[in-house]
Amino acid sequence: DQVNELFGVVPDFDLNIITQAQTLETITSRVLAGVSAVIDSERPDALVVQGDTTTCFAAGLAAFYRKIPLIHLEAGLRTGNRDNPFPEELNRRLTAQLAMLHLAPTSTAKANLLKDGIAENDIVVTGNTVIDALLHVSGRNSASDNPELEGIFDKPTILVTAHRRESWGEPMAQTARAIARLAARFPNINFLLPAHLNPAVRDVLLPPLVGLENVRITEPLDYRDFVSAMRDCMLVLTDSGGVQEEAPTFGKPVLVLRDTTERPEAVTAGTARLIGTDEDRIVDAVVELLLDAGAYRKMAHSVNPYGDGLAAQRSVHAIEHFFGLGERPLEFDGMASNALQPAAIQSRLAARLVPAAAAAARARTLDRLVN
Incomplete structure (x- = not known):
């Protein structure tokens, strides 16, 4: 709840899955049933899941059962050891088999997906949204009053x-x-x-x-x-x-x-x-x-290979491309030598994400959909 409040997110649905001494089986069954009910009532065009938790996998399974396209954010992380971390490693491997669009944080994650047989056209390297969140908070962060x-x-x-x-x-x-x-x-x-x-x-x-x-x-x-x-x-x-x-x-x-x-x-x-x-x-x-x-x-050198603060924007553009509303975005190249960049630099980077022609095409398509 405190994270939702910090970022101004107001959930429309609360699955209320938390129970005392809950097991992985309990989480899986409650998420599967809860997300399936939301899909039935809302009839979404796609479902986006993030990460490798049991919640992520169970929600993805619900989308698969309802024949809803699944989009996996933070796709492609692997240790190569099925039991470490447990159960996350198998959760993310299974989610990859359910997803139709894979938003990978790094080129290494993309390579893992390719080894798993995922088509390259179904993968977009975005950087990780955790860096977006970090920069958002650190940019307005002052001394804690805790x-x-x-x-x-x-x-x-x-x-x-x-x-x-x-x-x-x-x-x-x-x-x-x-x-x-x-x-x-x-x-x-x-x-x-x-x-x-x-x-x-x-x-x-x-x-x-x-x-x-x-x-x-x-x-x-x-x-x-x-x-x-x-x-x-x-x-x-x-x-x-x-x-x-x-x-x-x-x-x-x-x-x-x-x-x-x-x-x-x-x-x-x-x-x-x-x-x-x-x-x-x-x-x-x-x-x-x-x-x-x-x-x-x-x-202690400030090199972050995980993102430049623009992963969310790349992800949005990738999803638009998935639905035919624009061209593929330029991918994260892993070269963010210092993610703590001034807002002006972030703005210039954002302008490079999608070629101008693609941006114009997306605007025209969205205009047709609205009007």
């Missing part, structure tokens, strides 16, 4: 997030012990940990850290506050896919608490490093960046 964050950034701060299902249990316990060791070794550095609400995370991750003077455990941060935290921290420890994409925009090194990632572009660019969940390995990786200024600088 009392849980008061004074945290008076010292250098490491931002920590952990929630992935495949890390539950001992892997997450090792992460917690590593943070406790680092906090003891570096008392002049703060550790900010917005705790996931899932008891499977909290019951393992928090006990070793509660009461440590330089570890700040908070409730989950709203998006605006989390953007502030990424901007103001010195380093990010995370198992989140989205954070791997967002933090490089601010030039913050990202140590990824996973053994595989569906976002290899940041690893290739040098802004992220896979370190897994082994306690000693986590400690060693953080210590290196804290004590070796050269190693830190090497990762």
Whole structure:
């Protein structure tokens, strides 16, 4: 709800799928039934799903059953390991088989889709809309007034997030012990940990850290506050896919608490490093960046291969092209060396998205439809 409020989105439908101790089977069945009912009542021309959650896959299945064209945003992410991340890897593979238009964030994602047998004409590289959202919020972002964050950034701060299902249990316990060791070794550095609400995370991750003077455990941060935290921290420890994409925009090194990632572009660019969940390995990786200024600088360069803030516009143009309302947009080329660009530059980039003739043709077609 807070994200909808932040971006001025007012949903027309609420599927109300959340239940106590819900299972993946429960989510799948409730989303499938709920989205099917909306399709039956609204009779849409297409259904757009984003990402790789169970909600995404189940909604896509509903569209397939109702013979509604499915458009997949953030298509083509792969680790190559069916069970890691679980269940996201299989969700996105299955969604690719259901979709008719694939909006891939990067050329690597496009290559994955081509390997899966998806026709090149059905793929458009757009960049990722998560960067659009980040730039939108950071452009008007000021200091947070969240009392849980008061004074945290008076010292250098490491931002920590952990929630992935495949890390539950001992892997997450090792992460917690590593943070406790680092906090003891570096008392002049703060550790900010917005705790996931899932008891499977909290019951393992928090006990070793509660009461440590330089570890700040908070409730989950709203998006605006989390953007502030990424901007103001010195380093990010995370198992989140989205954070791997967002933090490089601010030039913050990202140590990824996973053994595989569906976002290899940041690893290739040098802004992220896979370190897994082994306690000693986590400690060693953080210590290196804290004590070796050269190693830190090497990762802390503001190169973001995931987008330039124009993914939403490219996606709209691609959908228009899908319906015969214009030509294909120019694709994202992965060359956004610094996504924090002034509005004027963004405007000039937007003007290049669609050739002038295509823009005119689209305008004429839309005019005919309206009039």
